[in-house]
Amino acid sequence: MNISVRSEKLARFSPTRLSFHAKYASVVLKTLRKPVFQRFICWMLIRERIREDAVSSVKVMAFPFRKDNEHVLAGRCSSKGEIHVYPKRLEFCRKLRQKCGREKFLSYIKNRARATLIHELLHMKYSDDEEKVRELTKKYLKTFTRHPGTPNVEEEILKMVFKH
Numbered sequence: 001m002n003i004s005v006r007s008e009k010l011a012r013f014s015p016t017r018l019s020f021h022a023k024y025a026s027v028v029l030k031t032l033r034k035p036v037f038q039r040f041i042c043w044m045l046i047r048e049r050i051r052e053d054a055v056s057s058v059k060v061m062a063f064p065f066r067k068d069n070e071h072v073l074a075g076r077c078s079s080k081g082e083i084h085v086y087p088k089r090l091e092f093c094r095k096l097r098q099k100c101g102r103e104k105f106l107s108y109i110k111n112r113a114r115a116t117l118i119h120e121l122l123h124m125k126y127s128d129d130e131e132k133v134r135e136l137t138k139k140y141l142k143t144f145t146r147h148p149g150t151p152n153v154e155e156e157i158l159k160m161v162f163k164h
């Protein structure tokens with residue numbers, strides 16, 4: 001699975017925002033490329049009978065995709081099998097980090113990225129059955145977090161991932 005970073009619209013952002021999104025994207029990229037997670041994804045694809053070649057690429061987007069003023073999209077999948085993984089906005093992350101501290105904040109963005117990739121991969125099979133995809137995403141993310149060799153994830157973080 002080819003995972004790369006895409007950054008656009010650079011001129012629109014302040015230096016603070018640029019450096020924040022560069023760091024965020026690099027955390028997401030590392031998280032999704034981790035061999036233990038890659039193996040898990042392969043196992044899930046086999047289990048769900050989703051062909052790996054249905055996925056043409058996975059792009060970690062540096063900047064948020066705004067659906068409207070309030071909501072940002074976590075991910076999307078094109079008809080050509082291109083998966084895009086989007087970050088949360090800087091303002092949201094600042095608040096969360098102040099509230100929860102660095103460790104939990106990092107755990108949140110890592111698990112959100114994992115959940116997004118799992119979610120978009122499942123859409124390849126269950127196309128527009130959003131409810132089914134959401135239910136299975138929770139199930140698979142929980143399975144992954146209980147995997148030996150996976151950093152411990154608090155229940156609170158998982159709840160946040162599925163809430164925001």
Ligand SMILES: [Zn+2]
Nearest residue numbers: 119123130133
């Ligand atoms: Zn969906």
